Amino acid sequence: MNFRNLARKHLQAAKKQIDLHDDSNLRYAALELRMAMEAIVYDRALSFKDEFPEKEYDTWQPKKIMTILIEIEPTTDKDSSLSVGIEELSGKPSQKMKHIGSEKVLSMKNLKDHYDRLGNYLHMINLRSFHRNKSTNFERMRGRCFEIFSILDSVLASPLFNCTLGTFSHIDCFECDNPIRKRVPSMDNDLGVEVECKNCKASYNLEPQGNGNYLWHANRQKILCGNESCKQSINIWEREVGLGKFWFCKSCGGKNTITYGLVFEPSAKIPE
Ligand SMILES: [Zn+2]
Ligand SMILES: [Zn+2]
Structure with missing residues (x-):
């Protein structure tokens, strides 16, 4: 079982409820549609499993997950088509491209337009609506459930x-x-990219060099032992810098502790 199959299962269940033409079944349809939407988004997140941050595994809200996926790859949200061809000139698109297929995705807009509204269908009308003598508009609910069904189906x-x-x-x-x-980024950007080793949390900064090439800079610094007569230095990663962190110097055996410092500079104003 995978999330995509689960999404299909819930979508079929939703269709069954919509087709019953009994208004009271529409709430069950809404519930099934919501679950189908969630399963589709979780399935996409798993396809980025090397890049999706593990600390977000407890996140269940589809819009939050989609935001993370768009941060990883800005085109996640867009329909696309894939064509391949043999390059005749290096770096130039082939003259004979073969269309492989198209991808239709569940977009952030789809989620924004429909997910919360489906949630509303699972609740009783609120006090304000009750006060205004409003009742549930089942016709509209049916129309919307069918619209969402069609999106998810495609x-x-x-x-x-x-x-x-x-x-x-x-x-x-x-x-x-x-x-x-x-x-x-597929387009060169001047900002650079931050990256962290999943294994040891060492961090790097990637500096764009043009043509999709990047220079990796380790975020670590050489720090001299605090003992002025000792010339020993160590490389410290950014992640290792923290108040109270310490190391013993290999050369003189002394203890170096990272603390806050205070720098005072006198006022530039000349006193009267
Ligand atoms: Zn590492
Ligand atoms: Zn030392």
Whole structure:
């Protein structure tokens, strides 16, 4: 069983409830549609399993998960089509591209438009609506359930799904040798990219060099032993810097502790 199959199961169950033409069944349809939406989004998150942050595994809200996926790959939210061809000139698109297929995705807009509204269908009308003598508009609810069914049906029928193609830069971690692979912007940006080793949490800054090439800078600094007559230095990673952290110097055996410091500079104003 995977999330995509579960999504299909819940979508079929929703269709069954919509087709019964009994208004009281629409709430069950709404529940099934919500579960189908969640399963589709979880399935996409799993397709980014190397990049999806483990600390977000407890997140269940589809919009929150989608926001994370869009941060990882800005095109996650967009329908796409895939074509391949043999390059005749290096770096130039082929003249004969073969269309492989298209991907229809569940977009952030779909989630924003429909997910919360489906949630409203699972509740009693509120006091304000009651006060205004409003009652549940089942006709509208049926229309919306059918609209959402159609969207999810076309997403689940997509011949291509969970494409996570992208440009990657990789090295072996300077600290632990663990291979690190990082998705980088397909268009050169000047901002650089931050990346962390999943194994030892060493952090790096990727500086764009043009043409999709990146220079990896380790976020570590050489720090001299605090003993002025000792010339020993160590490399400290950014993650290791913290108040009260310490190390024993290999050369003089002394203890170096990171503390807060205070720098005072006198006023530039000349006193009267
Ligand atoms: Zn590492
Ligand atoms: Zn020392």
